[in-house]
Amino acid sequence: MREEKEVFFNHVLDMAQRAGLFDYAPVKGMIIFKPYGFALWELIQKKLDEKIKSLNVENVYFPLFIPEKLLKKEKEHVQGFSPELAVVTIAGGKELKEKLVVRPTSETIIYETFSKWIHSWRDLPLKVNQWVNVVRWEKRPRPFLRTTEFLWQEAHTCHETEKEAKEHINEVLKMYRDFYEKELSLAGVLGRKSELETFPGAKETFTFEILLKDKKALQSCTAHNLGQNFSKVFNIKFKTRDKKEEFVWQTCWGLTTRSIGALLMVHQDERGFIFPPSISPFQIVLVPIFTKDEKNNIILEKETKKIEIFLKERGFRVKSDLEREKSAGWKFNEWELKGVPLRIEIGEKEIEEKKLTIVKRDERKREILPFSSLEKVVKNKLEEIQKNLFLKSRALLKENTFEVFKKEDFENFLIKKKGFVKAFWCEQKDCELKIKEKTKATTRCLPLENESQKEQKKCIFCQREAKRKWIFAYAY
Amino acid sequence: MREEKEVFFNHVLDMAQRAGLFDYAPVKGMIIFKPYGFALWELIQKKLDEKIKSLNVENVYFPLFIPEKLLKKEKEHVQGFSPELAVVTIAGGKELKEKLVVRPTSETIIYETFSKWIHSWRDLPLKVNQWVNVVRWEKRPRPFLRTTEFLWQEAHTCHETEKEAKEHINEVLKMYRDFYEKELSLAGVLGRKSELETFPGAKETFTFEILLKDKKALQSCTAHNLGQNFSKVFNIKFKTRDKKEEFVWQTCWGLTTRSIGALLMVHQDERGFIFPPSISPFQIVLVPIFTKDEKNNIILEKETKKIEIFLKERGFRVKSDLEREKSAGWKFNEWELKGVPLRIEIGEKEIEEKKLTIVKRDERKREILPFSSLEKVVKNKLEEIQKNLFLKSRALLKENTFEVFKKEDFENFLIKKKGFVKAFWCEQKDCELKIKEKTKATTRCLPLENESQKEQKKCIFCQREAKRKWIFAYAY
Numbered sequence: 018m019r020e021e022k023e024v025f026f027n028h029v030l031d032m033a034q035r036a037g038l039f040d041y042a043p044v045k046g047m048i049i050f051k052p053y054g055f056a057l058w059e060l061i062q063k064k065l066d067e068k069i070k071s072l073n074v075e076n077v078y079f080p081l082f083i084p085e086k087l088l089k090k091e092k093e094h095v096q097g098f099s100p101e102l103a104v105v106t107i108a109g110g111k112e113l114k115e116k117l118v119v120r121p122t123s124e125t126i127i128y129e130t131f132s133k134w135i136h137s138w139r140d141l142p143l144k145v146n147q148w149v150n151v152v153r154w155e156k157r158p159r160p161f162l163r164t165t166e167f168l169w170q171e172a173h174t175c176h177e178t179e180k181e182a183k184e185h186i187n188e189v190l191k192m193y194r195d196f197y198e199k200e201l202s203l204a205g206v207l208g209r210k211s212e213l214e215t216f217p218g219a220k221e222t223f224t225f226e227i228l229l230k231d232k233k234a235l236q237s238c239t240a241h242n243l244g245q246n247f248s249k250v251f252n253i254k255f256k257t258r259d260k261k262e263e264f265v266w267q268t269c270w271g272l273t274t275r276s277i278g279a280l281l282m283v284h285q286d287e288r289g290f291i292f293p294p295s296i297s298p299f300q301i302v303l304v305p306i307f308t309k310d311e312k313n314n315i316i317l318e319k320e321t322k323k324i325e326i327f328l329k330e331r332g333f334r335v336k337s338d339l340e341r342e343k344s345a346g347w348k349f350n351e352w353e354l355k356g357v358p359l360r361i362e363i364g365e366k367e368i369e370e371k372k373l374t375i376v377k378r379d380e381r382k383r384e385i386l387p388f389s390s391l392e393k394v395v396k397n398k399l400e401e402i403q404k405n406l407f408l409k410s411r412a413l414l415k416e417n418t419f420e421v422f423k424k425e426d427f428e429n430f431l432i433k434k435k436g437f438v439k440a441f442w443c444e445q446k447d448c449e450l451k452i453k454e455k456t457k458a459t460t461r462c463l464p465l466e467n468e469s470q471k472e473q474k475k476c477i478f479c480q481r482e483a484k485r486k487w488i489f490a491y492a493y
Numbered sequence: 494m495r496e497e498k499e500v501f502f503n504h505v506l507d508m509a510q511r512a513g514l515f516d517y518a519p520v521k522g523m524i525i526f527k528p529y530g531f532a533l534w535e536l537i538q539k540k541l542d543e544k545i546k547s548l549n550v551e552n553v554y555f556p557l558f559i560p561e562k563l564l565k566k567e568k569e570h571v572q573g574f575s576p577e578l579a580v581v582t583i584a585g586g587k588e589l590k591e592k593l594v595v596r597p598t599s600e601t602i603i604y605e606t607f608s609k610w611i612h613s614w615r616d617l618p619l620k621v622n623q624w625v626n627v628v629r630w631e632k633r634p635r636p637f638l639r640t641t642e643f644l645w646q647e648a649h650t651c652h653e654t655e656k657e658a659k660e661h662i663n664e665v666l667k668m669y670r671d672f673y674e675k676e677l678s679l680a681g682v683l684g685r686k687s688e689l690e691t692f693p694g695a696k697e698t699f700t701f702e703i704l705l706k707d708k709k710a711l712q713s714c715t716a717h718n719l720g721q722n723f724s725k726v727f728n729i730k731f732k733t734r735d736k737k738e739e740f741v742w743q744t745c746w747g748l749t750t751r752s753i754g755a756l757l758m759v760h761q762d763e764r765g766f767i768f769p770p771s772i773s774p775f776q777i778v779l780v781p782i783f784t785k786d787e788k789n790n791i792i793l794e795k796e797t798k799k800i801e802i803f804l805k806e807r808g809f810r811v812k813s814d815l816e817r818e819k820s821a822g823w824k825f826n827e828w829e830l831k832g833v834p835l836r837i838e839i840g841e842k843e844i845e846e847k848k849l850t851i852v853k854r855d856e857r858k859r860e861i862l863p864f865s866s867l868e869k870v871v872k873n874k875l876e877e878i879q880k881n882l883f884l885k886s887r888a889l890l891k892e893n894t895f896e897v898f899k900k901e902d903f904e905n906f907l908i909k910k911k912g913f914v915k916a917f918w919c920e921q922k923d924c925e926l927k928i929k930e931k932t933k934a935t936t937r938c939l940p941l942e943n944e945s946q947k948e949q950k951k952c953i954f955c956q957r958e959a960k961r962k963w964i965f966a967y968a969y
Contacts, residue, residue: 040606040609042555042556042602042606043560043563043602044559044560044593044602047556048556049554049555049606050553050554051553052551052552055554056552075528075531076531076532077531078525078526079518079525080520080523080525081595081642082579084519100585100586102583102584102585102586103581103583104582104583104584105581105582106582106583107580108578108579108630109576109578109630110575110578110630119581119595126520130516130518130525133516134516150557154584154586156585166557
């Protein structure tokens with residue numbers, strides 16, 4: 018079964034490589050984002066950056082290297098990350114006196130600096146974000162999902178009270194869910210991570226767990242309530258409104274290029290990818306149907322360019338495929354592989370009759386429309402695709418979420434049916450480790466909607482007391 | 494004199510720190526971009542990225558780490574960079590078999606991959622760019638101008654013929670000059686670098702040299718004609734149109750966060766910075782003149798917010814300073830330090846008379862204008878400032894460019910007057926080294942307009958034959 022899943026993942030990677038999204042790099046566990054793949058990330062960045070800024074979070078840039086002694090200040094944190102670190106020991110031709118760690122995440126270097134920036138409640142809240150590369154030496158790297166170097170945004174905030182910090186986390190979780198649902202058309206579950214899966218150094222970790230087409234789960238972003246753990250270690254104090262001294266309450270949250278992996282592992286069919294119009298590098302591809310009549314081809318090319326300009330002026334991202342040496346059929350396949358949501362075919366007959374043929378990538382039905390309704394039809398169809406992709410992802414999630422009440426069902430469903438398996442659980446670390454050992458599945462999260470549940474039940478696995486229903490699944 | 498220059502540089506850094514642009518990092522030679530400083534870089538990126546894309550160059554992302562053996566493939570290249578490398582020797586808790594170099598620039602890793610991507614003339618031109626961080630271990634790091642880690646764009650292109658590669662370089666040089674002149678309001682000289690100053694591994698290097706206020710030069714970007722040096726080493730071959738096999742002709746070009754340094758070292762006065770509206774994080778600051786009358790203050794605040802919304806809706810970047818605890822005078826100083834090009838003061842009297850007071854940061858003259866002309870006046874004044882800053886920079890350049898014909902003048906001008914010193918030069922490496930030893934100045938460039946000069950003159954320094962006039966200066 019493990020192999021069966023690899024088959025799907027490898028198939029997706031093969032499509033992604035053929036679609037020109039990425040290439041393997043000459044460094045272990047790293048990938049190259051080719052122009053088409055990087056365009057996806059640029060659009061994800063643009064959309065998410067706007068949302069981040071609307072939360073009054075400001076962008077900054079902190080150094081790539083962290084002096085080893087800074088990283089070691091918070092014990093849990095360094096324990097969590099030390100197996101994954103890449104370390105610079107030589108620089109400028111000399112052995113360094115103090116080793117420099119390539120950031121796996123930037124809490125330590127940022128918080129060391131926050132202690133200089135924050136003095137009074139007037140300096141709070143302090144909310145910064147950076148779009149950077151980080152390095153974590155992965156044992157089993159996978160393109161997009163777990164690369165040794167990846168790109169992400171990491172935000173770090175300081176607050177006067179724990180209540181405010183928690184409110185901020187809720188605001189962020191809502192932002193991430195909206196982003197995934199509305200921009201990437203991906204459904205998932207917002208929830209809290211178990212003790213074992215909590216970020217090293219954090220008090221609580223939250224996530225949006227997405228179900229992929231192979232029924233494995235993907236942790237698509239995280240937001241951490243750091244409490245005062247780091248502020249005490251890094252001495253980030255402030256004068257309160259009533260003139261006392263207190264440590265700040267902190268949060269941090271991030272989303273990575275793994276979000277592209279989520280896209281690729283959900284929005285596709287046997288012909289290739291289907292990108293949500295909101296972040297598709299091209300929303301519309303124009304394919305003129307060239308013939309052997311070169312005079313006619315010149316007219317077709319002109320008409321195609323006119324339509325391209327018309328659509329671009331209205332804010333759509335459009336590509337005209339004007340290559341002469343490839344057949345229309347070849348081009349249809351190519352742009353279907355590449356996931357462009359709408360195709361418009363422009364032939365001799367269409368020009369004469371002032372009509373166009375439009376094909377939606379998801380349903381692949383041909384429709385004829387008059388020139389005059391082009392803008393409206395394109396707009397509507399793109400919205401439809403955006404919505405339909407989300408509905409499909411939501412259906413996948415619903416159809417593969419199972420509630421179980423017996424231990425044998427729990428194990429059987431996890432191993433055979435896969436998907437999200439919901440069950441009452443004791444929330445104990447030792448039990449979680451045993452479940453993992455037995456089934457290879459892990460807790461994904463306690464759905465936020467179940468957080469305040471307080472039933473008197475028994476744990477699905479160990480039979481100890483259990484109050485709330487958690488989600489378990491295989492995960493990448 | 495060297496010290497005198499440091500005084501100016503240190504003064505600018507002090508202002509930059511007080512203006513909230515940057516902070517020193519807990520790692521040697523690196524800086525932290527604070528929100529206000531990073532906002533400058535985001536705007537620079539946005540404007541330049543548009544121009545880069547308009548040259549049909551596509552963004553990509555290649556890994557941070559370069560295997561040592563790749564870097565060593567091109568001999569001149571590795572010789573040029575080896576004293577500056579930061580090297581990862583430990584990863585995932587183990588000593589690496591092959592050391593990984595943190596990219597100082599990405600030719601080698603990109604060209605290794607290009608050899609896989611390029612097969613035929615149909616794959617050309619190939620033009621990619623990436624916005625990334627790079628690390629060069631600097632002996633004398635300086636914030637903004639020469640930091641151990643810096644941010645930049647690096648573009649890499651492959652062409653069928655040397656002619657096409659050269660045409661591309663000309664197109665890029667024009668783009669950089671336009672960018673500096675129109676967006677950053679900075680004047681400079683486009684020119685070719687001497688042999689000694691040519692990029693390691695390149696055939697020719699071009700630059701835009703800017704004159705700073707302390708009359709030192711700054712190399713503000715570079716574009717390199719790589720010829721076939723790298724394509725031969727990395728085996729980047731293609732089938733030509735006439736079915737032969739040839740190595741591609743390459744170029745690369747880059748612009749860094751040093752561009753912010755150029756801004757800071759030119760556009761300022763004794764009160765602080767004056768940012769060109771095109772890339773100023775805020776173009777307009779609104780300062781309501783609060784009094785002790787809180788009722789009145791509430792009205793002022795409302796009116797200010799109305800104006801803010803009005804201007805934002807028209808595409809201006811606006812900040813309202815609504816703090817109650819700081820005086821208007823304090824705020825004027827603060828926003829003058831921070832370089833906001835326009836200030837609008839909103840007082841009780843102004844509201845009554847439906848007028849506003851507007852102050853241009855460069856001239857600091859107060860003007861009264863009626864509400865009704867706000868949009869037009871703001872637009873005009875911002876354009877004026879953008880243009881005036883450029884004219885000032887151009888005047889600085891002209892007033893401090895000296896043409897000399899005698900050896901003693903050459904040395905005197907370089908050492909005492911400073912600025913750009915123009916003279917006939919033999920273009921020989923040994924002579925350049927001697928000039929550097931004697932005067933501490935270096936060749937900055939052969940202005941493009943002098944490239945085709947072919948006079949029969951003598952070298953200003955060594956008296957050997959000289960055909961063309963070069964620019965010499967002290968440089969950062």
